[in-house]
Amino acid sequence: xxxxxxxxxxxxxxxxxxxxxxxxxxxxxxxxxxxxxxxxxxxxxxxxxxxxxxxxxxxxxxxxxxxxxxxxxxxxxxxxxxxxxxxxxxxxxxxxxxxxxxxxxxxxxxxxxxxxxxxxxxxxxxxxxxxxxxxxxxxxxxxxxxxxxxxxx
Amino acid sequence: xxxxxxxxxxxxxxxxxxxxxxxxxxxxxxxxxxxxxxxxxxxxxxxxxxxxxxxxxxxxxxxxxxxxxxxxxxxxxxxxxxxxxxxxxxxxxxxxxxxxxxxxxxxxxxxxxxxxxxxxxxxxxxxxxxxxxxxxxxxxxxxxxxxxxxxxxxxxxxxxxxxxxxxxxxxxxxxxxxxxxxxxxxxxxxxxxxxxxxxxxxxxxxxxxxxxxxxxxxxxxxxxxxxxxxxxxxxxxxxxxxxxxxxxxxxxxxxxxxxxxxxxxxxxxxxxxxxx
Numbered sequence: 534x535x536x537x538x539x540x541x542x543x544x545x546x547x548x549x550x551x552x553x554x555x556x557x558x559x560x561x562x563x564x565x566x567x568x569x570x571x572x573x574x575x576x577x578x579x580x581x582x583x584x585x586x587x588x589x590x591x592x593x594x595x596x597x598x599x600x601x602x603x604x605x606x607x608x609x610x611x612x613x614x615x616x617x618x619x620x621x622x623x624x625x626x627x628x629x630x631x632x633x634x635x636x637x638x639x640x641x642x643x644x645x646x647x648x649x650x651x652x653x654x655x656x657x658x659x660x661x662x663x664x665x666x667x668x669x670x671x672x673x674x675x676x677x678x679x680x681x682x683x684x685x686x
Numbered sequence: 687x688x689x690x691x692x693x694x695x696x697x698x699x700x701x702x703x704x705x706x707x708x709x710x711x712x713x714x715x716x717x718x719x720x721x722x723x724x725x726x727x728x729x730x731x732x733x734x735x736x737x738x739x740x741x742x743x744x745x746x747x748x749x750x751x752x753x754x755x756x757x758x759x760x761x762x763x764x765x766x767x768x769x770x771x772x773x774x775x776x777x778x779x780x781x782x783x784x785x786x787x788x789x790x791x792x793x794x795x796x797x798x799x800x801x802x803x804x805x806x807x808x809x810x811x812x813x814x815x816x817x818x819x820x821x822x823x824x825x826x827x828x829x830x831x832x833x834x835x836x837x838x839x840x841x842x843x844x845x846x847x848x849x850x851x852x853x854x855x856x857x858x859x860x861x862x863x864x865x866x867x868x869x870x871x872x873x874x875x876x877x878x879x880x881x882x883x884x885x886x887x888x889x890x891x892x893x894x895x896x897x898x899x900x901x902x903x904x905x906x907x908x909x910x911x912x913x914x915x916x917x918x919x920x921x922x923x924x925x926x927x928x929x930x931x932x933x934x935x936x937x938x939x940x941x942x943x944x945x946x947x948x949x950x951x952x953x954x955x956x957x958x959x960x961x962x
Contacts, residue, residue, distance in 0.1 A: 553705070560696075567693065574689040582689075608705060611712035620701035620708060627699045648689055 544603045552602030556624060563631050570638045575649040575676060582648075588679040593649060595637030598659060599629045600669040625670060630654060633674035641678040652676035720852070727848040728841040735840020736833050740780050743836045747800025760958035761787050764805060764823070767816070771824045774891035775831060775883065783827055789959075793908050797826035799835045811959050812904050816949040817888065817897030824884030825901075831883060834876045842871075878932050885933055894946035895937055902930045 601609075601622070608621035633654065641649050655673040701708075764785045772783050786804045793808040803826045813819045829835060872880075888898045906926060937944065952958075 549706070564696070571691060571693060574691045576689050576691070578689075604705070604709075608709055608712070611709070611716060615712060615715060618701065620703060621705055623700040 545607060546604075548603030548605070548607075552604055555602075556628065559628055559632070563628065563635065566635050566639075567631065570635060570642065573638050573642055573646065573649070575634065575638055575641070575652045577652050579651045581650070585679065587682050588647070589682055590650075590677050590679060591644065591646075593637050593640045593644070593646070593676055593678040595633045595635065595640060595674045596671070597629055597632040597636060598669050598671045599625060599632070601625055606668070626656075626672075629656075629670050629672040630674070633672040637674040637676060641676075644678055644680050646678035646680045648679040649676040650679060720849070723848060723852065724845050727844040731840040731842075731844025732837040733840075734844070735836045738836055738840070740778075740833075743833075744800045746836075747798065747802055758787075758958065758961070759954070760961070761785065763952060763955075763958070767820055768803065768823050768827065770891060771820055771827055771884075771887050775824070775827060775887035777827065777831055781830060783830065785823070795822055795826060797829040797835055799839065801830050803827070803830070807959055809904075809908075811956065812908070813951070814900050814904070815897045816951050817892060817895075818900040818904065819951065820891065821884055821888050821898040821901045824887045825880050826884075827887070828880030828883035829872065829876065832876065832879055834872050834880065837876075838872055874928075878929055881929055881933055882936055885936060889940075889942050892946070892949065894943040896944050896946050897948040899930065899933060902926065902933075 605621040605625065609619050612619040612621065634652070637652070638649065653675055655675075657671045657673075659669040659671055764787060768783045768785045772781075777783070781801050783801045783803060786802060787810075788804055788806045790806050791808040792806045793812065794806045795804065795809050797803050803823065805822070809822070810819070813822065885895060885898055889895050909926065936942075
């Protein structure tokens with residue numbers, strides 16, 4: 534029994550320190566890449582802008598799966614007991630959305646796109662129903678990349 | 687075609703509060719909820735258990751009847767003494783006290799459900815006179831009279847059931863484990879009340895209280911010699927001085943006589959103990 538408690542506390546402490554280290558590192562990388570990719574706008578508009586005849590359109594995808602650490606999961610369990618916003622999952626989902634969008638934009642940039650239209654997100658939770666197992670979240674960002682036609686230029 | 691993505695400020699989609707702060711707030715909240723609900727469950731369970739008829743309590747304690755030891759002179763003597771104390775206490779007739787002797791060096795004695803009292807060799811061989819032994823038995827009969835054992839079981843059953851529902855663990859036995867029946871915890875109030883009931887019975891049995899408090903000197907000496915493992919008789923509360931003080935106050939208030947001759951233990955008592 535005491536061994537179980539000890540293991541639990543160890544996982545909690547490890548989860549907290551490793552989890553927050555990885556999170557800080559991830560945020561630094563996200564902020565850096567977002568600034569670099571800001572030249573390529575990604576918008577939710579579905580309407581083709583004027584002059585789109587000179588563009589080719591193709592689907593671009595960005596997909597990421599991020600796992601929740603033990604500490605965050607335990608905190609979420611506590612939140613489940615008391616109610617209120619599950620703040621421990623907020624950073625997790627924020628990172629996942631931004632990372633997915635960044636990967637989509639990277640793909641669009643590789644294709645020399647000027648713009649990504651009709652951007653949408655899909656979210657899925659992995660390990661659903663695994664009981665006490667640590668869960669992960671998957672975010673897929675996709676949109677229509679507008680790539681200038683070579684012949685037109 | 688003019689589109690642009692502004693660089694959004696950080697932290698608009700996440701909470702500012704530090705996760706550790708949230709963690710400690712929630713853990714403290716959970717602890718408070720648990721402690722308060724355990725307390726309420728204990729009160730409720732104890733109250734309900736005190737309403738269990740004594741005949742039902744005796745049925746729960748059936749397994750002690752089988753373990754009846756062969757009649758020895760020692761057991762005979764202890765049982766006779768317990769019967770004398772019971773009648774001095776005017777114990778209701780359905781509350782029949784059964785004394786069990788355990789030939790073990792543990793310095794312990796306890797009362798459990800169904801009027802069963804367990805006396806250990808380790809404690810008996812340290813008692814200086816019959817009055818102290820009668821006080822020990824009287825204290826345990828006091829627990830039986832106040833229904834403390836069944837109340838204690840009711841409390842722990844209610845608490846473990848409640849915690850099981852709240853925390854979702856299923857490995858807690860509700861009732862029936864031997865540990866629950868023998869290692870029940872009595873509250874300080876229960877101990878003091880039993881002390882007083884026991885001492886009152888001793889006074890009406892012997893006509894004085896001389897020697898009765900020797901029991902507490904023996905228990906004090908035991909707890910001093912092993913400070914990390916106080917006798918279980920005292921284990922619910924280390925403040926044994928308070929209990930002795932309460933008894934001295936009771937003696938003073940009732941003006942009970944304290945300087946009468948002490949009844950010695952039977953000559954063969956130590957022989958009986960060593961025989962087992």
